[in-house]
Structure formats: C-alpha cells, structure tokens
Amino acid sequence: MIDMHAHFFPPLSPTQSRVLDAERGPWLDPGDGESGFIMTGTERFRPVRRALWDPARRLEELDAAGIERQIICATPLLFGYGQPPERAAEWARLVNDLAVEHCADAPERLQPLAQVPLQDTDAACREVSRAKANGMLGVQIGNHVGERNLDDEALVAFLAHCADAGMPVLVHPWDMLGRERMPRYMLPWLVAMPAETQLSILSLILSGAFERLPRSLRICFAHGGGSFAFLLGRVDNAWRQRDIVRRDCPQPPSSYVDRFHVDSCVFDTRALRLLIEVMGEERVLFGTDYPFPLGESEPGQLIRDTPGIDEGTRRRILRDNALRFFGLAGTDG
Template sequence: MTRTDIHVHVAPALDSKTAATLSGASVDSDGRIQIDGRQVGPAKLYDVPALEAYLAAAGLDHAIVSLPPPFYRQQLSVDEARAWVRAVNDGILARIGEHPALTALVYLPLEHPELAVEEYQRTRSQKRFVGATAAAGGRSALGTDPRLVPLWEALDADGAALLLHPGTSPDHRLDDFYLSNLLGNPSETTVSVAHLALGGVLQRYPDMQVVLVHCGGTLPAIVGRWERGAETHRPGLEDLAESPRESIRRLYVDCLAHDPAVVDLAVGIFGEEHILLGSDWPFPMGTDDPIALIQHLDGEFVERVATDNPAKVFPAIKSTLSRAG
C-alpha cells in the first residue's frame, strides 16, 4: 500500500521570461522566486530531490504537494491574479515533472470566486492534479458567499477534494510574537469552517471532500460550543437538518497537532477514517516524521491513516501513480 503525506509544499517553477510578465515577481539566477523584492524560501521548496529524500527517510512513498501561503498573493487584482494563478499552477506541475512519487493540488484563489471557478475548469482534466487547494480565511470569500456556489457545485459533481490551508490573518493584533502563524493560522481555519458548517455548505455539497491542515486548527476544541449554540437556538443560527457535530464529521484533517492529546481529540471529533498524514514539509512549523505524531496509537490505525484514508479522499492517486510507474 502507498503511504501518503497530503500536506507538503513546493515552489512553482517559473522562468525569468514568464516572471517578467507577472506583477511584482522575478526569478533569481538560481531559480528562486522573488515577490515584491523579497526572496521566497526556504530553499528546500525548490529542491525536489530533498523532498524525495524526506519521503524515503520518513518511510513514505508519495506526497501530494501544494502551493505554500507566501505564493497566494491574495491582494492582487483579478486581472493580476489570473495571470499569477495560471503561472503558479502550471509551475507546480513543472516543478514535480514526472517524479513518480509526487502529485499536486491546483491552487484556487477564493478571494476572486469567479476566477477560482475558471481556474478549476481550466485544470480539471489535468491528471497530475488530484484535487484542489485554497486559502482558508485571509482575504478569501466566506464559504456562504453566493459567488462560490458554482465552485462548490463543480467540486461536488466531481467528488473532488479541497484542501483548505490558512491564509494570512487580517488581525493586526497578531503581528507580534509570530502570532500570525501560532494563533492566526489555526483561527483562520476555524472561522472558514464555521461558515461552511453553520451555513449548511457541507450539508448541501456532501460529495465535496474538504480537508483541513494543522489537525483542524482550533476546531476540535470548539465544536462542542457550536453544538451548544445550535441546541439553544442562539441568534443567527439556522435550524439545519445536521447538527454542527454531524457536519464536522464530514471533514478530513491531517495529524499535524504537535501534541498527542490533540490528535486523540481529533480522532474522537472527526473519526478514525478521517485522519490523514501531514508534515507541512519543509517549513519549521512542520515535522520530518509525521508518523511519529500518531505512533502512540495502534499500528493498524497508523497504517490506515497513511494508506487507506488518503486513497479514499484522493481516489485519483492510484491511477495517477500507476501511470507514472
């Protein structure tokens, strides 16, 4: 069985000619990308052999790679974003090339819902893309925004996976102490999911497979409060056919919690079949050994998290890897 890490980042491969046509972007002589004059790193984002070495050392066979947040550029205008998103998605495929251990997620700019639909349709038949990714929070439109309905319908019709990765929090109180990451990232994920769950989006589009990183952010600790709010009919909460807890069990989360007790909580909240391996490689807030995060649980569960669960969420993995092999 194929052991898969679903939360791995690489930088797109851009040549200097392409970069020159994109607002605020350039490419160094070593192929590293600069955005608005700042080099985007770490260096391993550009190093596929280093990624393959990580997989081998971690006892894994396959990684699903996605664009990291420094490349989201949610502040771009729709016309600038169209050119940028096309370039980085094509660049992600160029980066992984024909490496048989790698597949990818197409990046969708939810701050421009119509463009997100357009880009999904453009890349829908590209076999190396086994799902999509987008920014949770940041400047993204909320999940209940009617402009996102065509995207939810398309993902639902395809039974496709959408991995939500937190965008940069707009809360300037988090500028100190690295809180934009330490607190902002899990909070942005939770706010995003609140709109999907409490707004009935997860219920209306049951075949869209939504995946959360960082073990669901603060969601495992807060869903009980949502449940209580629904039970007591708090103002603004609709009476949905599904309770918040039932809707949340539709979600999949990776195991990147940095605390075994939180992993155990996530297993109870989401269910054993909804936990996935995720490392956040190669960022410092990630891990070089995602299996170690769940090693305290029984071996059968560990193997299911590494093999069966990702194959269920990303069914295109099997056929794509078979063709690559």
C-alpha cells in the same frame, strides 16, 4: 506513508513574478543553492531550503523519511487573491504548470494540487477543469477571499463545481486576522491561523452550506482543522442555547463532522487522540506541512507514538485515508 499536506515554491524569476504584481510579486532567490529566500519584490519574505523548489532533493528526503507518495501544493503566498482576476488567472496557470513540471520526473511519488483565481468563480472553475485535464489531483484554496468567508455564495458555488468535477479540495489558512495585535513571536501563525481554520469550518456549518453542497464534495482542512475539535463542545452548546446560532443550521454542529476531513498536523499525542475521537479515524489524513520549520520534523512519528490507537488506525491515517480521499490506486508500500 502518504503525506497529503506539503508545499512547494517554484523557482520563479523576478520577471515571472510581474505576471502577478509588478512591484511585489513573489519570486525565489535560491541563494547558495542550499538555502535561499522567498522574495516579494525587493524584500525578503522568508528563508527557505532547497527541498522547497528542487524535486530531486525532495525525493531524497522522502526516501529517508519512508514516505512513498507526497501531495504537493503551492505556498499560500502565491494565491494572488488580491489581484485583478485576469492577472490571477494567468498567474494560476503559470504556477500550476510549474507544479506539474515539479512532479514530472516522479509522477507516482509526487502529485500536485492546483491553485485557482478564487476571487472570480467562473475563472476558478475553468482553472479547476484545466488542471484536472493536465493530471492535477485536486485543488488547494485559501480559507477566505478578502472579507468573504467560505459561506459566501460564490465560494459555495465553486465548491459545488469541485464536487461535480470530482476534484478534492484542501483548505489552507492564510492572510490571518488580527495581525496588528500580533507583531511578535509568530503569533499570527500560532493564534490566528488555527482561528482562521475554525472560522472557515464553522462558516460552512452554521450557514447551512453543507446542507446545500453535495455529499460528494471531498474537502479537507489543514493543521488538524485548527481549533475546531477542541472548541466543538462550545459551539454545540451555543447552538442549543441561542437561536441566532442555529438560525441557518438545522442540526447540531457536531453532526457535520462527517462532511469534511482534517490532516494530522497537530504535534501532540493528546491533540491527535482528541482529533481522532471528534472526527473519526477515517477522516484524519497524514500531513506534515513539509518542508517548513513549523511542519512535522519526524514524519509519521506523532502517529506512531500516540497511545491508544491500533495498527489498523495508524495505517488508515498514514496511508489508506489519503488513497480514498484522492481516489488513488494503492501499492503494497
């Protein structure tokens, strides 16, 4: 199995965190060594466990789960899009170098995605090029920068650069909408996060951005594409009925599903079957959201348990699709 959606958080010190933000920079309090906290300045942001920052522990858990390879990316809190570009660029270099270090002892098992200062297109493109030269496999971005969605011309230009550079892109939701109405029960993660992902996909479709971007762009959306697959019929109906929906989108929205991929992190066999039906088995990639509590607790079990899909489909989702998407050489594992 190849897990293409997993996170890490480097053992950043309070001093290092000030590269990004002197008051509320993110850093790691390792606690007792087994469990600790992600910190923002002096405040605890989230409890975390050792596998998030310790590659040796990560590899032990991958062995136990039967995962041959894992693609890791930064925890989205590290993006830094709200900071001045020069700070964010220095910060991205630091985080990316630590990501490479995290993978260094097992480069065939652990492979990193880069982060970039996405608020500055030129700086972001430079960091993509630097990351590729340093052996990073692709790039992870947030699904928006402030009020700018992925159809913003500067962000479309960045995606075009990734296509030209041959760097795959993982889009991860973050900084979720409507937080003031969702103060309890982790509702931003349960309601707004899937909506954010659907928003980013529809922004690219309905704006006509996919018409302008090269087909060589390899782009994948986390968490099964959020609410996109379930609501695609509603979107197609709106496109047929309202000219304001189809103004910039010359084809039905459903015709663009061959332009992107999604991961399999949906936690329900019925949802996974729908996702495969909508996207096609070749565009669903195994991802766990490891090692967070909202991730897949038994990696691969959902795919193995889903009825109505054959062993060839399971193998493609669990492994082969990631090899193709990231341009990796396979093994017999």
